[in-house]
Amino acid sequence: MKTYTDTGKKDTRSGFGAGLTALGQTNPDVVALCADLTGSLKMDEFKANHPERFFQVGIAEANMMGLAAGMTIGGKIPFTGTFANFSTGRVYDQIRQSIAYSHKNVKICASHAGLTLGEDGATHQILEDIGLMKMLPGMTVINTCDFNQTKAATMAIAQHHGPVYLRFGRPKVPNFTPEDQNFEIGKAVQLQEGSDVTIVATGHLVWEALEAAKALNEESISAEVINIHTIKPLDTDAIVKSVKKTGCIVTAEEHNFLGGLGESVARELALHHPTPQEFVATNDTFGESGTPAQLMDKYGLNAAAIAAKAKKVMGRK
Structure with a gap:
């Protein structure tokens, strides 16, 4: 039986932050938008390195989705960041009409998903987001398991043309997948x-x-x-x-x-x-x-x- 080693517990949202930082250094078309949760989404380093490519929209998630959709028209690759509940339920109309229906190249990156959000309670612990997103025609839906896989997925979706929902979380969990993995969308x-x-x-x-x-x-x-x-x-x-x-x-x-x-x-x-x-x-x-x-x-x-x-x-x- 094959065994897997936990190389040290890390939060998957930090994997997203690490992947976004790497993309900032290698892909000048990548831009980032955040709805007043820069620290929670681990987008600080991208903001510090590329202030001209970072947009803090405040607590205005619907506007953020519209802005992201518009940026794709000029060839940018927008990564939006907020909690999963606000990335999907609060802005479903904007995602459906401006992103999915128009097949815009927006990467919807959602942290603090599921029960493991913990003490914030039921109002924030969205357990319906995968269903909401997978029913949208043309939407790719990804849910990563650890830090390394989240970093790899973040980098991979920048190469994929079309809307993507990337789901990850807040707690520190075992990090056990390879650091140098090749993340292949749609491949188990x-x-x-x-x-x-x-x-x-x-x-x-x-x-x-x-x-x-x-x-x-x-x-x-x-x-x-x-x-x-x-x-x-x-x-x-x-x-x-x-x-x-x-x-x-x-x-x-x-x-x-x-x-x-x-x-x-x-x-x-x-x-x-x-x-x-x-x-x-x-x-x-x-x-x-x-x-x-x-x-x-x-x-x-x-x-x-x-x-x-x-x-x-x-x-x-």
């Missing part, structure tokens, strides 16, 4: 080979999936773990290939089970290879205030929950 990454059950996970749940696989291995259950960093376009081939071998699947995400990764996987399996599936996700509910660890445990978004669902779905084969 097999982390662990297995024969009894497939576990596909995204974002903060990828590390938990690896921990679940380790626990299952101690019970002589061989779990295949796949990192789905791109939810749209989904790597259907990788998923179908895996379930043809294992015969069952668990999907794991820090998002409502309605509209998230699990539903996308279920659709593809229904079309191409019907397979027993269990979901690790929030169950049509809002969050609440608490530490990230408390909330992930309470809402069943952890390694223990993934392992339990793996055993349950194996019984349905």
Whole structure:
């Protein structure tokens, strides 16, 4: 069984900041816009290095999306930055009309997503954003798992023409993917080979999936773990290939089970290879205030929950 090492906990939003800083040095067309959260989005270094390419719009997220859309007409590559709730729910009309419908080359970069926002509570813990964004025609949706992958994804989306939603978070989490990785949009990454059950996970749940696989291995259950960093376009081939071998699947995400990764996987399996599936996700509910660890445990978004669902779905084969 392959093992992965946590090289030191880092927040994924800092991976975004590092990627944006690198882009500032290599791509003069990259511009950054922020809605009064420069420090929270780790955009300070880009601002310091390129003040002429940084635009602080204040608490005016809708205006920020309109500005970003307009900048693309002149050949700029705008990266917008604010919390996930304000990057999607607050500005859905502007994204739909000015960015997605017009297929503008805007990169919507969203931090503080999901329950791991923690103490700020349900009003800020958006668990619907992946669904909102993936339903927009032409929108690419990416949800990264650690610092290194977020940095690589940030740099990769600058090379992709078209609107992108990049989702990441606030807490420090294990950093375990390669520093020099080649991030390929729409291409799943097999982390662990297995024969009894497939576990596909995204974002903060990828590390938990690896921990679940380790626990299952101690019970002589061989779990295949796949990192789905791109939810749209989904790597259907990788998923179908895996379930043809294992015969069952668990999907794991820090998002409502309605509209998230699990539903996308279920659709593809229904079309191409019907397979027993269990979901690790929030169950049509809002969050609440608490530490990230408390909330992930309470809402069943952890390694223990993934392992339990793996055993349950194996019984349905």
